Amino acid sequence: MRYVIIGGGIAGTSAAEELRKIDPDAEVTIVSMEEHRLYSRVLLPRYVKGSLPRERCFLKTEAWYEDQNIERVFGVRAESIDAGSKTVSLSGGRKLKFDKLLLATSGDVLTFADRMHGVSYLRTIDDADHLLQLLNECDALDNERRRAGIIGGSFIAVEYLNFFAQRNIPGDLFMLEETFFGGALDVESFAILRSRIESEGAKLHPKSSVSGIRGKGRVEEVVTDKGNFSLSLIGVGIGIRADHRLSRAAGLNVNVGIVTNEFLETNVPDIYAAGDVAEFYDTLVGRHVVVGNWLNAQAQGKTVAKTVAGERTAFSAVRAYSTNVCGVEVIFIGDTDLRHSQRTLIRGSAEEGGVTQIFIRDDRIVGATLVNRNADRAMITETIRERVLAAEI
């Protein structure tokens, strides 16, 4: 058997590892655009904050790939897939034959304007290196120019708040929505975060839009509908988007992600998708979803490997994402897309210092956001897993 995996992140690497366990004789190849062996994106914020050496972000050694007999074709882009002849064409001209193909390509970071000096994105370890350099430069400026900005209200955008707070760099955050995380957070939860963040010296500008970044050779000013702000560093966290040209040309159904069933099988036989790029049918919430989190990508990689190797296995897990914003714990569980929920319930309040927002669809609890209410996690996870009726809690 010849297995080819495109994408050497956690989904692709977990799949390769699992395939090797199931089939010691198979040929397993990972193709990835990044040169680096597997590292933890989740650890990048700690590396940027200086609490972890760069080397510690790597989760696999060079020797691991050799020991596992997994062929690494890194620093190379998969440019086209021919589903008929079962061939992947790579940048540089090489062609790879496959019996089964896994797409674990996640997405490209959405950029704002051009890559002017002083603009930071955070997806790869190279981005983290670049950000560290920009933070050091900004830190060294005189007080007047020592200011930073953030565009977006995503999980990545709020990480920048932590970076700036740690160095006491005053910052302004601009986002289109009224609250963080695409507006998924309710106003009470947002109020808790806002007061903590603003007490650390940053200023939030919800419902504001940025129309441009100005400067001669490097960032000097951001232009928004709330006025112009001078700054010398700007972090952009407006999400990722999959480049579907590859998949579309291969005849795969694509929407936001590559559409799969609960087995992570695409509409084309012998082609599968896993991780951030998969728009899979989530049996627990009853719709197709795209999930951007580590555990999901890791678990999907492991599960899809079984299906790829012939033991058809459905993927099912209650997803969760937790983060800490300036000392406030935030947890997302299950399906927290407001457009797909019929109503929400609020437990707690800003005054009490903690809020749980529960998302309900078809009378069942499908998701929740928890702000400073970690203790609710176990109960909510259980109610989603067991498909408990909202009326029963």
Added chain:
Amino acid sequence: MPQITVKVDHAACSGVGSCEQTAPAFFKLDSANRAMVLSKDGVESAAEQTLSVSDDEAKLIVEAAESCPMIAISVFDDAGGKIYG
């Protein structure tokens, strides 16, 4: 039966839950959303436990430690040598 010591660094753990998913018999998130190590009967939980386990169980625990994206879990052998972390 090898004896191993399993330790979760709570300053590093962010409650991602890969450990619990990989080895639910040995790891559980507590009410503060931090991973705890369970004793073999599943009763006691603590940030650090010394456990007598079978070779397969030891392998599973190391796999759980390797699955943690925060590298928050360390595993030591009975002589105090680091197996992972």
